[in-house]
Amino acid sequence: MVKPDPEYVQKRIVCSDVERARESLLNPKIIEQKKEERTIDELAKPLIEVSLKEGIETVWDRYEKQQPECKFCAEGLSCSRCAMGPCRIIPEHGRVRGVCGADADLIVARNLLDTIATGAAAHSDHGREIIETLHKTAIGEAQGYTITDGVKLRRIAEEFGFETERLTDEELARDVALALLEEYGTTKNYVQFSRRAPEKTQKIWNATGITPRSVDREIVEAMHRVHMGVGADYANILLHGLRTSLGDGWGGSMMATDISDVLFKTPEINESTVNLGVVKKDHVNIALHGHNPVLSEMVVRA
Ligand code: SF4
Structure with a gap:
């Protein structure tokens, strides 16, 4: 801009x-x-x-x-995390720590982790909504929704070790949806889809302690750690940013993508018209925000 x-x-x-x-x-x-x-x-x-x-x-x-723009905010050097603030770091005025003692490195790291947690929560919660829709579809409570990619559904079911032979798509979708919802607070200490990553990558995550333990847990812990008086080591805070991101990327966001495909069809390459050129003068033009397809796909189908 x-x-x-x-x-x-x-x-x-x-x-x-x-x-x-x-x-x-x-x-x-x-x-x-x-x-x-x-x-x-x-x-x-x-x-x-x-x-x-x-x-x-x-x-x-x-x-x-x-x-x-506020240059302190732009540089991540302002903090309004608690009622003792807001604080800004201005070394030339001798303000090198916030009231609580947080220095510039810690304030920047906390602000970044806060941003990561917000993004992870937004994407992952979007995933939860899609999975809930799959569950409602499976038990007949989501009128108009159908399972469009049963092959993909069965592939996901196999990742969870489910027996797929004797079950209908709907029965399988119910079990898969419940297993995926479980991923948000799983106590098995890893998210299932993180097993899709190359072994070498998983070893690096384990060695650095950033394997995501569940989707929600990493986000909640991020919010805990950025609070005043909790996280004190900026490197540790940043490492948790990586773990939170992985919990979203290999958890919430990946589940959102896969289950969107199951419900609304796995995308294929095709030709399309884009941009404002799609607007037609003699039509009623409805603009849809398609980021979360739960509503927009149904409007298109209708
Ligand atoms: S957490 Fe620390 S730096 Fe932030 S507003 Fe409170 S006292 Fe200031």
Whole structure:
């Protein structure tokens, strides 16, 4: 994203869309300049132009209004983890530790672990929702959903050591769904799909103590460790960031991908139309956010 000219931002403080629109109309050159700065996508340029002319606020406007960014936050050197703060590390002013004693390394590491845990929670919980949908599909409580890739379902069942021969897809899906939900809090001390990794990689994880023990456990422990007065060693905090990431990557996210395939079909390579070119003038256009397919796939099927 192109940073705006600081002088321009200082001179032009806009309070509302209406004001900004009025001002933009007076400055067609600015509209032209911003259109070029904001995207290289020729299809998006006309829309950006309309948004600027009509005062429709977009992500670029909000970004510009946020400038200049807080440099302590941008560098990870601020902390508002507890009520004794917020604290910032400013060595030139002698502020080298937060009130609790955390130094710059620890504050940066805690902030990073916090970010990792948030991402891992978001992806993994998405997986949980998909698995719950598989379970409801299996027991006949999810109207409209079906098991689309039974072959993949059976492959996953075999990874858990299930007998697949005599069971229907629905019976197997029920058992697989329950086994996958169990992975979130498993006490066996590893997530099943981490066994898919090359042996050499697994050995490295074990040697460094970053084999994920369960999906939820690593996220909860991350939140525990970033709390004031808990984690004190930045290297240890960062190692737990790796373990939390692996719990998501080989746990929650991988389960989300595999069960999305079971429910909605394993993707194949095909030709498609993308971008704003899909919008049709004479149709009602419905834009779907497909990141979590549980709803969007069903809207498409309907
Ligand atoms: S945890 Fe420490 S650095 Fe963070 S706000 Fe509290 S006292 Fe300040």
